[in-house]
Amino acid sequence: MKRFNKKTIVIAVVAVLVLAGIVLVVGGGKSDAKKKDETGPKPALAVTTVQPSQASLxxxxxxxxxxxxxxxxxxGSESNGLKLTDVRVNVGDVVKRGQVLATFSVASVNAELAQARASLMEAEANAADAKNNAERARTLETTGALSTQQINQYLTTEQTAKAKAEAAKALLAVQEVRLSQTQVVASDDGVISARSATVGAVVSAxxxxxRLxxxxxxxxxxxxxxxxxGRIKTGTVALITAANGTQVKGKVRMIAPTVDAQNxxxxxxxxxxxxxxxxxxVRAGMFATGQFDLGNSTAVTVPQQTIVIRDGFSYVFRMNPDNRVTQIKVQPGRRLADRIEIISGVPTDAVLVANGAGFLNDGDLVKVVVDTPATADSTKEQKVATPPVGATAATK
Structure with a gap:
């Protein structure tokens, strides 16, 4: 009897232990399921948020x-048939008004100038002799010693000699001008842009x-x-970038009165x-692109990292009350440092995903975190390193 009771007790203990194990397994499974139900789905990413702001662009x-x-x-040459003996400037030289650029041979011009001076002296001597004869004829006009015809002849000879002297003087002036034309001088201050003068060439007038x-x-x-x-006016400031990369400022001097009928x-x-x-x-003939400064305007802007480019379009992710995001197509505009204008697509009171937007899809669940000081410092450093507004602003 004692032996039977001992065996029964052992079996009962084993049964109790097995039953307890089953209860623990079932209870643990239910607890895990309950814990899982309480936790819910996990967020896809931790992100920061930002709201659009107004800025003057x-x-x-x-x-x-x-x-x-x-x-x-x-x-050009004002002399005719003279030989170039000296060319003193080349392309790119800076010259002053009146500076001698080239010279012609003066031998033949000097010879003609001497001949003109001699002709003038002869004409002046003849004019003086004719004048004396005419004065004597005038004194004898009332005495009757000379006939009226002879007196008129002396007076006419005087006038003729005087005219010949004036003609000789004019011829001398012409030769002096020719002598001055043997020197080619700059008509204004400037830079020589082309040269066709060659030493030894005989050129015509x-x-x-x-070219200057x-x-x-x-x-x-x-x-x-x-x-x-119509948006451009006289005096508008422009920033021009030449083909060699040089940037230079300019100001509108005038606008053409006509429009090309072709383009x-x-x-x-x-x-x-x-x-x-x-x-x-910057050199003449270069292609250049430029931007006319037409003033400023108020615009809605967001940080650059807020915008995601996909399939050639721009998108932002708006935060919903349930911490899920909605992908919205937007139209970007001008750029100012690290901010971009949003022309359409986003209301001004929307909450947008900033950091992490590039890893999201429409409907993702996210966790919003606060921007850390390190992130703010890095953003500040990025703004300091941003190029000037004039070099980065886009055309509206």
Whole structure:
């Protein structure tokens, strides 16, 4: 009996232990399921948020054009049939008004000048003799010693001799002018842009010898469409970037009175300021692009990292009350440092995802965190390193 009772007790203990194990397993499973139900789905990403803000952005109008000389003077030969003996300047030389650029041979001109002086002396001597004879004839006019015909002859000879003297004087002046024309001088201050003069060449009158950019002034001739032409006025400031990368400021001098019938564009003439000595110079004939400064306007802007480019379009992610995001297509505009204008697509009171927007999809669940000081410092450093507004602002 005792033996039977002991065996029964062991079986009962084992059964109790097995039952307790089953209860623990079932209870643990239910607890895990309950814990899982209480936790819910996990967020896809931790992000920071930002709201659009108002900012004053510059308005630029971009145009293309060519850099040309303000005025290009043609310096030619005034002498005919003379030989060039000396050419003193070359392309690129800076010259002053009246500076001698080239000289012609003066041998034949000096000989003709001496001949003209001798002719003048002879004519003046004949004029003086004729004048004396005429004065004597006038004194004898009342005495009857000379006939009226003889007296008139003396008076006519006087007038003829006087006219010949004047003609000889004019011929001498012509030869003196020819002598001065043997020196080719600069008609204005400027820079030599072309040279066709060659030592030893015999050129005719009117032959081009040099081209001169007057006063070294350059201008940018921008092509602006007729639709945009009304936004530009005389005195508008522009920033021009030449093909060699040099940037130079300019100011609108005048606007062409007509529009090209082929491309419907008008020329805007912009005077360029001189470039500094330590930068590559802007040269005539260069292609250049420029931006006309049309003032400022108020715009809605967001940080650059808020905008995500996908399939060629721009999107932002708006935060919903349930911490899920909605992808919204927007139209970006001008750029100012690290902020971009939003023309349409986002209300001003919307809460947008800032950091982490590039890793999200429409409907993702996110966790909003506060920006850390380190992030703010890095953002501040980024703003300090941003190029000037004029170099980064986009055309509206």
């Amino acid at each position: 510059p308005i630029y109008l971009t145009a293309n054009g060519t850099v040309t000389a303000w005025q290009e003077a043609i310096i 009117g032959t081009e010898l040099f 950019i007057r006063q070294g002034r350059l201008e940018w001739r921008a092509e602006v469409t007729s639709a945009e032409l 419907r564009a008008a020329l805007v003439y912009v005077d360029l300021a001189p470039t500094a000595a330590d930068v590559a110079p």
